[in-house]
Amino acid sequence: MYYKMKLEDKVRVPPLRLGEDIETVVMDVLQEQLEGSIDKNIGIFIAVTKILGIGEGDIIPGDGAVFYSVEFEAIVLRLAQQEVIEGIVVETTSFGSFVSLGPIDAMLHVSQISDDFISYDEKNGRLVCQETKRQISVGDGLRARIVSLSLSEREPRESKIGLTMRQSGLGTEQWLADEAEKEKSSHGE
Template identity: 50%
Template sequence: MHWRVILKDTVRVPPHRFGEPLEKVVMEILQQTYEGVMDKDVGMVVAITDVKEIGVGRIIMGDGASYHDVVFEALTYRPELNEVVLGEVVEVVSFGSFVRVGPLDALLHISQVMDDYVSYDEKKGALVGKETGKTLKEGDKVRARVVSVSLKRDYRGKIG
């Protein structure tokens, strides 16, 4: 599920950027620092949407940069257990398929694809039901339930 969250951090503004508008510089630094980052508490940061507050800068001896306490808004994606999600199959392998769910890829294990014996057809690059003949291939849209989540910092995480 996508969330809008308010976060706080201290941003280092390098001296060569002092002449530029502070709001623009802080926004760019936050985007470079946070977008695409996984955090176990807030999930994956999809976008920094707004800088709410920028504190007065501090200069630390030995470093010419200014440090500002900032409050900002971010759009994040955090999958919840038992959440039903819509996704697109991005890869099919012998043990299941990978489904793009928001900004993340989730594993759809071969045993959970359908109520049928499923085998991997290497020629078609698809999972095929033995009795029904139904197939699951790259590009198919699917609805799935999140049954396991493992989110770790500096790692893309795992969704099952």
């Protein structure tokens, strides 16, 4: 889930930028350092949106920079085990699909898609359920549950997120629409 958070940090303003507008410099430094990074306690930083306050600067002997205490707002994505998320399929392979959750991709393994046997249609780049003929293709929106979560602060690209769609209420947008239609017709509506 996405959160708008109020945070505090120390920001190092390099000596070459001391003559510039301090708020602009602090925003640049925060955006460069935080956006796209992961903090296990906070989440995945999407954007630093606003500087709320800048404290007095501290000078450390031997370093020409000034260190400022800064209060700011940021948008973060905080994922949790068993959370239901929505994403878009960005790649299909013989072993599953990669799903974009915004700033990070997750893996939906073929064993977690359906109880059906699933084959990979390499020519059309899609996964096909043999019995139900349901398909997953690049560009499909889907709803899934997070079943494994391993975020790496040092190497965000090495983070691993595993998904499942093997529960009711989960699947591609088309699958969910088909289920709703089937439910509606079974009630005589």
